[in-house]
Amino acid sequence: MRLPLALMVTAAAIAVTLTGCTAPSPEPEASAGASSDLVEVSGDFGETPRVDFPTPLTPEATQCSTVIEGDGEHLAAGQQALVGLAVYNGSTGEEIQVVGFGDEDPVPVLVGGGTLSGLSKGLTCASEGSRVAVVVPPADAFGDEGNEQLAIGADDSLVVVFDVHQAFLPKANGAPQLTRDGFPAVVLAPDGRPGITVPDAEPFDTTQVEVLKKGHGQEVESGDEVVVHYTGVLWDDNTVFDSTWQQGGPTSFVVSEESDSQVIPGFSKAIIGQQVGSQVGVVVAPEDGYGDAGTGTIPGGATLFFVIDILGVVGD
Structure with missing residues (x-):
């Protein structure tokens, strides 16, 4: 059942007021300590770092030290970031992996979710543009089993250096907007x-887009x-057929009006021209979705509905 318009206006006004309040900056889940302060890191941000430390490093808890200060707030749970990542065995000093520096594309990591606990805690010490050195005890890494493939024993710590190139919103943060009658409720x-x-009504004949939250970031x-974060449902029975929220983290893809688009036309139509921080709802007609053929669990001729949070544009 849809809310009466007066109640929707009141709810939206309250939400706008709350959105305008200044939220406290997230507190890091780790801090500098004797072990992380022993990690010496040199070189320019974005370039492959030179990392030296005495072995073994045996912290009781995850520690992080800032090597290069960044801008903005610390990363928080649910945020995706693009990083350069250098990982070493903190007990032996052996290099495990160095990726995302120099000419290599930075790699996506998620704070929380399936990321190792110690790496997530270390990322909460970082912000966009920062370089941090993190030392992770076994309990926050691979535990008593270690990782044989990476030559990490049960008692081995990890040393990790992050360069945070870009950080994205954890969810849409725009101001709530009113939607038309007959549009799905969210x-x-x-x-x-x-x-x-x-x-419980016939869907629109054509693809229709509504802004649910109006962001103020870069225009796509x-x-x-x-x-983006998104959830997609079938109009006929409200069944969820796909959701990044259920998959544990945001995803990224190219949206385009041309053949290089990596998503269905209706998805691109919903996002192009919107601003980062926005949340949009889109009713996707079959011709802008999967047509008469359908795909997987989506039957032919299906009308779809997506709620999409626009969290950022890669590289900008």
């Missing part, structure tokens, strides 16, 4: 996960690679 959990109720252009 209710958000505290973490931003949408609950969707499709009306055709050909951009965007980072």
